[in-house]
Amino acid sequence: MSEKLTGDFRKFMDKSFLGSWDVPDGGDLILTIDHVARDDVQNEKGREKKMTLHFKEREFKPMICNTTNAKAISKAYNSTKVEDWENKKIAIYKATISAFGQTQECLRVREYPPKSDELFCECCGEVISDHTADGKTYKAKAIANNALSKFGKYLCYECAQQAKAEQEAQA
Incomplete structure (x- = not known):
């Protein structure tokens, strides 16, 4: 098979x-x-x-x-x-x-010891980190996984918001 x-x-x-x-x-x-x-x-x-x-x-x-x-x-x-x-x-x-x-x-x-759960944004190249907006904290892993499911790649919070705005503008 x-x-x-x-x-x-x-x-x-x-x-x-x-x-x-x-x-x-x-x-x-x-x-x-x-x-x-x-x-x-x-x-x-x-x-x-x-x-x-x-x-x-x-x-x-x-x-x-x-x-x-x-x-x-x-x-x-x-x-x-x-x-x-x-x-x-x-x-x-x-x-x-x-x-x-x-x-x-x-x-x-990388020129530094890794953190085991570190992910990098495929758009800007920065480390994806936790983000607080409207009094709610979003964990880095959740941000990355959410972006992966919605946009097909790991994105930081800012790049994910930009991708969302671009997607909405095209709709």
Whole structure:
């Protein structure tokens, strides 16, 4: 029996390492570093040894760790020693960069230890936080989930209000 697939096709390809397609839209992937290793990586130059992060969450593939991400982890935990990174949580997000004349998605690590329930607005990029309006407090998770169901993406309170106004103007 076949299984219907949805989402980015790259998730379903035989990939050995974590990619931008493995990160949820509008959110961070929070993972715990089990250990840092040097693995063989196949690229356009052939096989190379690269630094990789292996995670305690075994359902996730290892991540190739470039200099930018290594510096971010080092800053988050105030240590350049990879053994100090073991058992530390990192927040991995999807970024867009221009390299070699092309725009492409990549993985980036936030420069601070993550909060486990932190979500980011897909419109403005800010952390979605609790919001109080008309004497009522709306929790960040509820704001994000409500926006996801209404607009198809995680939005902060302000961006959700703007999306609602735009939707009403089009009606």
